[in-house]
Amino acid sequence: MKNIESIGYAVFFENSLAALQQFIDAGSYSQVIILVDRNTNDHCLPVLQAALPDLVDYDVIEVDPGEENKNIDFCIGVWNTMLDFGVDRKALMINLGGGVVTDMGGFAASTFKRGIDFVQVPTTLLAQVDASVGGKTGIDLGNLKNIIGTFTQPQAVFVSAEFLKTLDGRQLRSGFAEVIKHGLIFDRDLFALTKTVDEQQDALDAIVHRSVEIKNAVITQDPTEKGVRKILNFGHTIGHAVEGYSLEHDENPLLHGEAIAVGMICEAYLSHKVNGLTAEGLQEITDLFIAKYEPVALAPASYPDLIALMRNDKKNEQNKVGFALLSEIGKCDFDLYVSEDLILESLDYYNSLLQS
Numbered sequence: 001m002k003n004i005e006s007i008g009y010a011v012f013f014e015n016s017l018a019a020l021q022q023f024i025d026a027g028s029y030s031q032v033i034i035l036v037d038r039n040t041n042d043h044c045l046p047v048l049q050a051a052l053p054d055l056v057d058y059d060v061i062e063v064d065p066g067e068e069n070k071n072i073d074f075c076i077g078v079w080n081t082m083l084d085f086g087v088d089r090k091a092l093m094i095n096l097g098g099g100v101v102t103d104m105g106g107f108a109a110s111t112f113k114r115g116i117d118f119v120q121v122p123t124t125l126l127a128q129v130d131a132s133v134g135g136k137t138g139i140d141l142g143n144l145k146n147i148i149g150t151f152t153q154p155q156a157v158f159v160s161a162e163f164l165k166t167l168d169g170r171q172l173r174s175g176f177a178e179v180i181k182h183g184l185i186f187d188r189d190l191f192a193l194t195k196t197v198d199e200q201q202d203a204l205d206a207i208v209h210r211s212v213e214i215k216n217a218v219i220t221q222d223p224t225e226k227g228v229r230k231i232l233n234f235g236h237t238i239g240h241a242v243e244g245y246s247l248e249h250d251e252n253p254l255l256h257g258e259a260i261a262v263g264m265i266c267e268a269y270l271s272h273k274v275n276g277l278t279a280e281g282l283q284e285i286t287d288l289f290i291a292k293y294e295p296v297a298l299a300p301a302s303y304p305d306l307i308a309l310m311r312n313d314k315k316n317e318q319n320k321v322g323f324a325l326l327s328e329i330g331k332c333d334f335d336l337y338v339s340e341d342l343i344l345e346s347l348d349y350y351n352s353l354l355q356s
Contacts, residue, residue, distance in 0.1 A: 001013040001014075001205065001206075001209050002209075004209075004212055004213060004216050006133065006134075006153070006157075006216050006219070006220060007135060007153050007219065007220055007223055008153055009153055009154055009155055009156050009157070010156055010157075011133060011156075011157040011158075011159060011212055011216070012156065012157065012158045012159065013159045013205075013208075013209060014158075014159075014160065015160045015161055015162050016051060016160075017048065017051040017052060017121075017158055017160055018051075019156075019158060020051075020052065020094075020119070020121070020156075020158045021051075021052050021054060021055065023119065023155070023156055024052075024055065024092065025054075027092060027117070027155075029090060029091055029092040029117070030088055030090040030091050031058075031059070031085070031086075031087060031088070031090075031091040031092070032055065032057070032058040032059070032091070032092050032094065033058065033059050033060075033061060033082065033085065033087060033091060033092070033093045033094070034048070034058055034059070034060050034061070034093075034094045034096055035060075035061050035063070035078065035093060035094070035095050035096065035097070035101055035104075035105040035108070036060060036061070036062050036063075036096050036097055036101065037062065037063050037064060037065040037066075037069075037097050037098075037100065037101055038062060038063075038064060038065050039065045039097075040065075040096050040097040040098070040101065040123050041060070041062050043166040044096055044097070044123045044163050044166055045060070045096060047160075047162055047163060047166075048094075048096060048121065051160075051162075058094075059085045061078055061081045061082070061085075063077070063078065063100075063101070063104070065100065066100065067100055067140065067145075067243070067247055067253070067256065068247050068253070069100065070100045070103060070104050070139050070140050071139055071140055071141070072139060072141070072148070074104065074139075075104055075107065075108050075139055078104070078105075078108045079108060079112055082108070082112055087112065087113075087116065088113070088116075089113050089114075089115075089116055090116075091116050091117075092116070092117050092118065092119065092155075093105060093108070093109040093116060093117070093118040093119075094118070094119055094121055095109075095118060095119070095120050095121065095132075096121045096123060097121075097122075097123055097124075097127070098122065098123055098124035098126060098127045098131070098171075099122075099124065099126050099127045099130070099131030099132075099256065101123075101127075102120045102122055102127050102131050102132045103131055103136070103137055103138050103139065103146065103149070104137075104138075104139055105118060105120075105137075106118055106120070106136075106137030106138075106150075106152060106154065107137035107138055107139055107148075107149055107150060109137075109152075110137050110150045110152035111150065115152065117155045118154055118155065119154050119155050119156045119157065119158065120132035120133075120154045120156075120157045120158070121157075121158045121160075121163075122157070122159060122163070123163035123164075123166065124163075124164075124167060124171055124174075124175055125164060125167065125171070125172050125174070125175025125176060125179075125199065125204075125208070126171075126174055126175035126177075126178055126256060126257055127175075128159050128164075128175070128208055128212070129175060129178050129179055129182070129208055129211040129212060129215070130175075130178040130211075130215065132154075132157050132159075133157055133212055133215050133216060133219070134215060134216075134219040134232075135151050135152055135153040135154070135219070135223060136149060136151060137149050137150050137151075137152055138150070140244075143244035143245065143247055143248045143309065144244060144309065144312050144313075145240040145243060145244055146314070147312070147314055151223065151224050151225075153223075159208065159212070161204075161205055161208075164204070169199075170255065171255070172199040173199055173257065173258075173292065173293065174255040174256060174257030174258055175199070175257055176194070176199040176257065176292070177235075177256075177257030177258070177260045177261045177264070177293070178211070178257060178260070179194060179199075179207055179208075179211045180194045180261075180264070180288065180289075180292075181232075181234055181235055181260065181264060182210075182211045182214040182215060183329075183330070184234060184264065184268075184285065184326060184329060184330070184332070185214075185231045185232070185234050185324070185326070185330075185331075185332035186214045186217070186218070186231075186330065186331075186332070187210070187214055187330055188328075188329050188330030189330075190207070190210055190211070190214070191329055191330065193207065194207075194288070195288055215232065218231065218232055219232075227334070228334065230315065230322075230324050230334035230335065231324045231332040231333070231334050232324070233315055233323075233324045233334070234264065234267060234323075234324040234325070234326065234332055235260045235261075235263035235264030235266075235267050236260060236263060236315075236324075237263065237267065237310055237313055237315060237321065237322065237323050237324075238262070238263040238266045238267055238306070238310065238343070238346070238347075239259045239260035239261075239262060239263020239264065239267075240259070240260075240263070240309070240313065241263075241306045241307075241309035241310045241313070242254065242259040242262050242263060242298065242306065243256060243259035243260075244309050245302055245305055245306055245309060246259060249302075254296065258293060258296070261289045261292075261293040262296065262298070262350060264285065264289060265285070265286055265289050265290075265349075265350050265353070266343075266346040266347060266349065266350050267323060267324075267325060267326075267346070268281075268282050268285040268286065268326060269282060269345075269346040269349045269350070270323060270325055270338055270342060270343070270346050271325040271326040271327070273342060273345075273346075274325065274336065274338060274342070275325040275326065275327050275333060275336060276327045276328070277325075277326045277327060277328060277329075278328070281326070281328060281329050284329065285329070286353060290353060295353065295354045297351060297354050298347055298350060298351055300351075303344060303347060306347070307340060307343065307344070310343065317335075317337075320337040321337060321338060321340070321343065322334075322335060322336070322337055323336045323337070323338055324336070
């Protein structure tokens with residue numbers, strides 16, 4: 001599959017990971033650090049080791065899995081371990097994992113000794129189509145998602161379908177939500193395809209490639225999210241609030257894609273109310289998400305907390321809650337601001353779907 005050129009680096013699509021070995025050999029790095037979480041250490045590091053038999057001199061840093069651990073305390077642990085390993089500015093960090101590892105690893109590398117090189121080897125569908133591409137690094141502050149971070153591009157991204165074989169169905173569905181989002185904001189044909197293709201089918205390789213193409217087309221126009229890149233936030237203003245609330249209150253918190261699916265239903269409703277999305281378009285979007293994702297009720301008692309989380313979202317300006325909203329399926333606008341009453345109405349709309 002053809003590689004994609006991004007902002008000073010390439011996204012490689014190959015199961016063999018031969019390009020990663022070539023990259024390491026050409027870089028003459030003083031040291032290689034591989035950041036993993038407990039799951040990727042068990043299931044993905046052996047895949048990497050088998051693909052790179054010549055990579056024998058490296059150190060491994062392991063963190064706990066889960067969004068609840070993407071915080072400053074774990075990041076400090078990563079930095080301290082890097083100090084213990086004697087990491088210098090000519091070292092390379094390989095972030096082997098899902099969005100938590102690629103986000104936090106990118107942030108740790110971009111700030112350690114004012115920055116060392118890092119590459120992303122995403123092992124989840126979510127990370128392959130979204131988190132690992134685009135140069136956003138970050139950690140959460142309390143239940144506020146990615147509120148601390150940098151824009152720092154990796155040296156390369158290496159996408160291998162072999163890692164997807166280590167995932168369960170829930171993780172695959174979570175990642176597929178971001179694929180659907182890319183279709184909604186940019187490519188109606190991709191959205192139509194997501195209705196007929198299961199996230200575990202062979203066609204997923206082509207869908208991953210197309211999804212990365214879309215994200216790359218957006219971010220190369222606007223690397224630091226001053227304008228059009230904001231359309232990638234469709235579903236995320238409400239979705240991040242739902243995710244943050246779930247992390248704090250639920251014994252089995254929602255995964256990122258599950259929360260974003262809720263957010264996209266609500267924000268499709270807002271798109272219909274304020275940005276021209278037709279009633280038919282709203283129904284089409286709603287039907288797809290209800291079919292693919294098990295609906296989870298939002299307790300009305302949680303609404304004030306959800307609104308409070310939205311008010312602290314990094315996309316806001318002048319104390320107004322900012323949204324990217326669809327004008328039609330395949331087209332999205334940004335810097336749209338919606339009243340609190342209408343946001344609450346969208347939450348009620350989502351809950352009404354569960355009742356019916």
